Amino acid sequence: xxxxxxxxxxxxxxxxxxxxxxxxxxxGLIAAVAALGYAAADRMGYGAVQQQIARISIDGVITxxxxxxxxxxxxxxxxxxxxxVISINSPGGTTTGSEELFRNIRRLAEKKPxxxxxxxxxxxxxxxxxxxxxxxxxxxxSLVGSIGVLFQYPxxxxxxGNVGVKVETIKSAPLKAEPNPFTPTSPEARAAMQSVVGDTxxxxxxxxxxxxxxxxxxxxxxxxxQVFSGRQGVPxxxxxxxxxxxxxxxxxxxxxxxxxxxxxxxxxxxxxxxFSVLAMTATAVDLLGFEGAAEVLRRSEAHAEIARLDxxxxxxxxxxx
Numbered sequence: 001x002x003x004x005x006x007x008x009x010x011x012x013x014x015x016x017x018x019x020x021x022x023x024x025x026x027x028g029l030i031a032a033v034a035a036l037g038y039a040a041a042d043r044m045g046y047g048a049v050q051q052q053i054a055r056i057s058i059d060g061v062i063t064x065x066x067x068x069x070x071x072x073x074x075x076x077x078x079x080x081x082x083x084x085v086i087s088i089n090s091p092g093g094t095t096t097g098s099e100e101l102f103r104n105i106r107r108l109a110e111k112k113p114x115x116x117x118x119x120x121x122x123x124x125x126x127x128x129x130x131x132x133x134x135x136x137x138x139x140x141x142s143l144v145g146s147i148g149v150l151f152q153y154p155x156x157x158x159x160x161g162n163v164g165v166k167v168e169t170i171k172s173a174p175l176k177a178e179p180n181p182f183t184p185t186s187p188e189a190r191a192a193m194q195s196v197v198g199d200t201x202x203x204x205x206x207x208x209x210x211x212x213x214x215x216x217x218x219x220x221x222x223x224x225x226q227v228f229s230g231r232q233g234v235p236x237x238x239x240x241x242x243x244x245x246x247x248x249x250x251x252x253x254x255x256x257x258x259x260x261x262x263x264x265x266x267x268x269x270x271x272x273x274x275f276s277v278l279a280m281t282a283t284a285v286d287l288l289g290f291e292g293a294a295e296v297l298r299r300s301e302a303h304a305e306i307a308r309l310d311x312x313x314x315x316x317x318x319x320x321x
Contacts, residue, residue, distance in 0.1 A: 092124030
C-alpha cells in the first residue's frame with residue numbers, strides 16, 4: 001500500500017473516532033440535561049405523575065416569604081396531591097412572618113387535608129405554624145410551645161457617652177421613634193412598647209386557645225413562654241400524638257380518607273436555596289466528619305439570622321450556657 005493510501009486510511013479512522021466521540025458527548029449532554037430537569041421537577045413536586053402526599057418543610061427562622069406562599073398555592077391547586085404533611089423544625093421568627101405562614105396553611109387546608117409533624121422544634125412562631133393544621137404529631141424529644149412575644153433593641157447610649165458622641169433628635173411627638181438605641185428608654189416609651197407586646201401576646205394565646213381547644217386554666221399553664229418536650233406537650237394539649245412522620249400520614253389515611261401507601265414527595269419553592277458562607281462552610285465541615293464544629297457553625301448562622309430580624313418576634317432563643 002502506498003504512503004498516500006495509508007495516510008488516507010488513517011484520516012478516515014480518525015474521522016470515525018471523532019464522530020463516535022461527538023455522538024457520545026452529545027448523548028451525554030442530553031442525558032445530563034434530562035437528569036437535571038428531572039431533579040428540578042422532583043424538587044418542586046413534579047417528579048412523578050401519580051397521586052402523592054406533599055411534604056412542605058418549614059426549617060430555620062421564619063420571616064415573610066412570598067416563594068413559600070406561592071408553593072402552598074401550587075400544592076393546593078395540584079390534582080396530584082391527596083394530602084399534605086407540614087414538617088417543622090423552627091425556633092420561630094417574626095410575628096408577621098409567622099402569622100402569614102399560619103394564614104397560608106389555613107388556606108391550603110381548605111383545599112387539601114393537612115397534618116403537622118414536628119421533626120425537631122416548633123417553638124414560638126414555629127408553634128404558630130404547627131397549630132395551623134388540625135392535628136400535630138411530634139417526636140417524644142421534640143420541643144414545642146414557647147408561647148410568647150418579645151421586642152428587643154440595643155441601648156448604646158452608655159457607649160456613646162464614653163466616646164463623647166451625642167445624638168440630637170427632633171421629632172413630632174415624644175413617643176415617635178421610641179424606643180431607640182441612642183437614649184435610655186423612658187417609662188412612657190417602655191409602657192407603649194409593653195402595650196404592643198401584650199396585645200400581640202393576647203393574639204397568640206387566642207390563636208392557641210381556639211386551635212387547640214383549651215380552657216383558661218390549660219392556656220395559662222401552656223403560655224408561660226417556656227418550651228416543652230413532645231412528651232410533656234401531649235397532656236397539655238400542645239401535641240396530639242407522639243410518633244414520626246409515618247404516624248402523621250396514618251392520621252391522614254384514617255381520619256381524612258387519604259389513600260394508603262401513597263409516596264411522600266418533597267415540594268419546595270421554585271428558586272434555588274440561598275447558601276450563606278456559614279451554611280456552605282458547615283456543609284463542607286460535615287463532609288469532612290467534624291460534626292461538632294458543623295453544629296457550632298449552624299448555630300452561629302441561626303443566631304446571626306435572628307439578630308437581623310426587625311420588629312416583634314415570636315422566637316425561642318436557647319441559652320448558650
